[in-house]
Amino acid sequence: MKNSLNLDNYWMPFTANQLFKENPRLLVESSGMYYTSHDDRNILDGVAGLWCCNVGHCHPTVVSAIREQVGKLDYSTIFNMAHPKIFELAEKVSSLTPEGLDRIFFGNSGSEAVETAMKVVLGYHALRGEPNRTKFIGREKGYHGVNFGGTSVGGIPLNKDLFGSLFSDVDLIPHTWNPAYMAFSKGVPSWGGHLADILEEKLLLHDPSTVAAVIIEPVTGSGGVIVPPEGYLKKIRDICDKYNILLIFDEVITGFGRLGHSFAAERFQVRPDIITMAKGLTSGVIPMSAVAFRNDIHQEFMSASPDSIELFHGYTYSGHPVASAAALAVLEVYEEEDLFNRALSLETLFEDTLHSLKGINDSVLDIRNIGLMGAIHFNDNKGPANATSMKVFQECYDQGLLLRSSADYLVISPALIVQEEQILKIGETLKSVINKL
Numbered sequence: 001m002k003n004s005l006n007l008d009n010y011w012m013p014f015t016a017n018q019l020f021k022e023n024p025r026l027l028v029e030s031s032g033m034y035y036t037s038h039d040d041r042n043i044l045d046g047v048a049g050l051w052c053c054n055v056g057h058c059h060p061t062v063v064s065a066i067r068e069q070v071g072k073l074d075y076s077t078i079f080n081m082a083h084p085k086i087f088e089l090a091e092k093v094s095s096l097t098p099e100g101l102d103r104i105f106f107g108n109s110g111s112e113a114v115e116t117a118m119k120v121v122l123g124y125h126a127l128r129g130e131p132n133r134t135k136f137i138g139r140e141k142g143y144h145g146v147n148f149g150g151t152s153v154g155g156i157p158l159n160k161d162l163f164g165s166l167f168s169d170v171d172l173i174p175h176t177w178n179p180a181y182m183a184f185s186k187g188v189p190s191w192g193g194h195l196a197d198i199l200e201e202k203l204l205l206h207d208p209s210t211v212a213a214v215i216i217e218p219v220t221g222s223g224g225v226i227v228p229p230e231g232y233l234k235k236i237r238d239i240c241d242k243y244n245i246l247l248i249f250d251e252v253i254t255g256f257g258r259l260g261h262s263f264a265a266e267r268f269q270v271r272p273d274i275i276t277m278a279k280g281l282t283s284g285v286i287p288m289s290a291v292a293f294r295n296d297i298h299q300e301f302m303s304a305s306p307d308s309i310e311l312f313h314g315y316t317y318s319g320h321p322v323a324s325a326a327a328l329a330v331l332e333v334y335e336e337e338d339l340f341n342r343a344l345s346l347e348t349l350f351e352d353t354l355h356s357l358k359g360i361n362d363s364v365l366d367i368r369n370i371g372l373m374g375a376i377h378f379n380d381n382k383g384p385a386n387a388t389s390m391k392v393f394q395e396c397y398d399q400g401l402l403l404r405s406s407a408d409y410l411v412i413s414p415a416l417i418v419q420e421e422q423i424l425k426i427g428e429t430l431k432s433v434i435n436k437l
């Protein structure tokens with residue numbers, strides 16, 4: 001490998017570059033649930049790329065929509081000009097968002113969606129005559145991308161350590177994972193709803209009239225698939241309402257069927273004021289993200305004089321025509337193949353499969369799941385848990401299964417097209433690898 005391909009110049013993100021380059025893992029083709037690796041092996045994709053390829057790889061409907069679009073209109077600016085597909089897409093996305101969150105802004109990544117949401121929140125409060133509402137409350141273990149706003153409200157210390165004070169008007173509420181009370185809970189843990197009360201204490205500490213918004217992932221994704229305890233999200237909603245604070249659900253992972261619904265907001269029956277989304281919007285094929293805003297938030301901006309630009313924000317590639325075509329095709333596939341319901345119907349098998357790993361080895365500290373997302377959390381009984389997680393990842397990969405190792409846990413999040421036998425295969429591979437620890 002090293003002889004045929006120069007690996008020196010590329011600086012890889014979120015990767016131990018030196019380690020990777022000693023033993024590179026390259027993917028060269030993809031189809032359905034599988035990748036082909038550079039050493040010509042079939043690799044079952046147990047993480048849908050990176051929680052994004054929800055319709056599976058190289059779906060023919062999506063591939064042909066992209067081909068057609070790129071040959072017809074490859075690019076059009078979205079500043080003061082537009083193309084029809086972006087309006088079609090905004091209407092389609094708004095049909096999936098909770099009622100009243102019908103105004104859609106487009107970006108290119110989850111990180112950009114979060115920055116957009118945060119800037120609009122600040123602008124909204126300023127326009128309403130509350131310019132002092134500038135603080136954001138995030139949550140420990142939260143991940144909201146890597147730009148300055150998202151890094152600031154995130155709750156993964158390693159992501160912030162080198163970068164100074166960032167956006168400093170931020171505080172975090174505690175995460176909800178406590179293995180002493182909820183280890184091996186299937187789906188929603190029954191313990192922990194009371195942890196939402198800490199938000200109110202935090203707000204009172206800051207003076208709630210200075211807080212602009214609370215931003216959380218309804219299910220913590222990259223931080224380890226931490227499922228909200230029963231009643232937790234409803235309480236968070238109520239506390240935000242009590243103090244007129246906006247609630248942002250970052251649904252970059254949980255959107256578009258990962259939990260068997262359009263959005264986690266629908267699954268948990270809690271309506272936020274703003275939803276950020278990306279990944280499943282285009283099934284990862286072309287970068288695109290979006291933010292759904294409550295209609296009156298948008299309206300606040302629209303009360304500017306009719307000839308003025310209402311929002312000084314946007315990206316060169318906002319609403320890109322090729323990404324729009326990809327997203328429209330992906331949304332069509334979700335509908336035609338009834339993939340959100342499919343995810344829901346596979347949830348019990350997925351849950352049982354993951355939880356069958358409980359107790360096979362004392363290095364397994366916890367197993368968590370909801371919808372088609374799950375995590376296996378390791379402890380230090382057999383050496384440092386981070387190393388265990390990486391070892392399991394590598395051995396699974398050697399056996400033809402791609403998962404994602406992050407800190408001391410592994411995540412599993414197959415495409416919504418996953419077959420029952422492929423879920424079982426994920427379980428068998430994990431069992432044989434963990435057994436040998």
Ligand SMILES: Cc1ncc(COP(=O)(O)O)c(C=O)c1O
Nearest residue numbers: 109110111143144145250252253
């Ligand atoms: C909840 C959440 N928000 C934001 C992001 C950032 O998205 P991106 O990597 O597309 O910038 C991610 C990425 O995993 C995410 O999981």
